[in-house]
Amino acid sequence: MKLNLKNPLTFFDLETTGTNTVQDRIVEISVVKVMPNGETITKTNKINPTVPIPVETSLIHGIYDEDVKDAPTFKNIAKSLAQFLEGSDLAGFNILKFDVPLLVEEFLRAGVEFDTSKRKLIDAQKIFHMMEKRTLSAAYQFYCGKTLDDAHSAEADTLATLEVLQAQVAKYDGEDVVDNLGKKVGVIKNDMAVLHEITSSNLVDLAGRMVLNKDGQEVFNFGKFRNRLVSEVLEKEPGYYNWMMNGDFPQDTKRKLTEIKLRGIGNS
Structure with a gap:
């Protein structure tokens, strides 16, 4: 189906040094500009992020430091890219949470004006999630082919979940599971x-609030210390412990945080 466009609509996707929209940098950008008459213009550029690309990230998208060492920086292309996107609405998959915020950060660092407030932003992922519901009732219909009567009744929901898990194991047994970055995280088994x-x-x-990194170490999963080792932060920023203990965090979070703190004291 041809899209009904009043303005050009530019689909874009970023490959980056990581998933932090504030700290990470673009290493590749691909744009497909669809004109109201149906014409498409495609451009793809590798970008020198000016910082090392973590190896674990390179393993996902296949772009290494060597591949971008002679590429232009984002600042080098920022003006021409902004001109290319002038008057165009933006579209993509998961662009609202990641691609647009990161792209705007790069433009701001380059000192180039890029205002998204007057553009239409279309995120295909949001449409996907809104139309293909992720509720228990939807899962019950999808996996079991049944309508969940008495939804939100504790017993009905519990029995339905049992059936859903049984059907999931049967359907996906032996299939690889990948995360949002395309990295294999396991294989479905019974x-x-x-x-x-x-x-x-x-x-x-x-x-x-705290998770294990790829090396099995506890790191913060939020805020200014995201991806930093919890033990390291507690040692160097002791006030952060007090802030969390006095803050609106679950008791379980505070208990685990205290365990890590005491473990650090015991090892010192």
């Missing part, structure tokens, strides 16, 4: 230890 590893093994506290 084994509860395996399913635990896939769904929740990296949680330190139940609220997910």
Whole structure:
């Protein structure tokens, strides 16, 4: 179906040094500009991020420091890119949470004006999630082919969840599971230890304020110390512990934080 456009609509995707929209940098940008008459213009550029690309990130998108060492920096292309996007609305998959914020940060660092307030932003992921519901009723219909009567009744929901899990294991047994970055995180098996590893093994506290990194170390999963080792932050910024203990955090989070703090004291 041809899109009904009044303005050009530019689809874009970024490959980056990581997933932090404030700290990370673009290493590749691809744009497909669709004109109201249906014409498309495609441009793809590798970008020198001016910072090292973590190896674990390169393994995902296949772009290494060597590949971008002679590429232009974002500042080099910022003006021409802004001109190309002038008067164009923006579209993509998950652009609202990641691509647009990171792109705007790069323009701001380059000192180039890029105002999104007057552009239409279309995120195909949001449409996907809104139309293909992620509720228990929707899962019950999808996996079991049944309508969930008495939804939100504790017993009905519990029995339906049992059926859904049984159907999921039967449907996906032996299939690879990948995360949002395309990295394999496991294989579905009829084994509860395996399913635990896939769904929740990296949680330190139940609220997910702290998680295990790829090396099995506890790191913060929010705020200014995101991805920093919890033990390191508690040692160098002792006031942060007091702030969290006095803050509106779950008791489980505070308990786990205290365990890590005491463990550090015991090892010193």
